[in-house]
Amino acid sequence: MMPSDAAEKxxxxxxxxxxxxxxxxxxxxxRVGRVAYNTDEGPVVVPVNARVHxxxxxxxxxxxxxxxxxxxxxxxxxxxxxxxxxxxxxWSVLLQGEASWVEEADLPAYVSERPVPWAGGDxxxxxxxxxxxxxxxxxxx
Numbered sequence: 749m750m751p752s753d754a755a756e757k758x759x760x761x762x763x764x765x766x767x768x769x770x771x772x773x774x775x776x777x778x779r780v781g782r783v784a785y786n787t788d789e790g791p792v793v794v795p796v797n798a799r800v801h802x803x804x805x806x807x808x809x810x811x812x813x814x815x816x817x818x819x820x821x822x823x824x825x826x827x828x829x830x831x832x833x834x835x836x837x838x839w840s841v842l843l844q845g846e847a848s849w850v851e852e853a854d855l856p857a858y859v860s861e862r863p864v865p866w867a868g869g870d871x872x873x874x875x876x877x878x879x880x881x882x883x884x885x886x887x888x889x
């Protein structure tokens with residue numbers, strides 16, 4: 749059964765652009781997000797543990813993984829979001845930028861600002877995505 753126009757309108761919220769300071773606050777507070785990159789077979793999106801420092805995202809991966817190879821250079825995106833299914837509200841932030849492998853010396857000075865992967869194994873490659881664009885949206889009730 750399809751909802752009536754009145755019921756559907758009642759359930760819809762307002763989608764508004766998020767100010768940049770709010771985008772950065774959400775990015776800095778999140779420890780898990782998704783990285784998107786392109787392959788010859790098409791776009792790929794994978795969950796990662798990451799840390800944001802300033803306008804840069806840092807993560808660790810395996811040198812022989814598809815993710816590691818893809819993020820050695822080129823463009824990538826990092827997204828974080830949150831939602832309340834019951835209230836039908838939420839937010840989403842997208843950071844787009846240039847990805848590259850970096851040395852440990854290029855990481856933030858404080859250990860608490862460095863990425864710590866949840867998955868085990870040899871995750872010896874540090875990746876940085878430098879933001880060229882940061883946008884966000886909020887769905888209000």
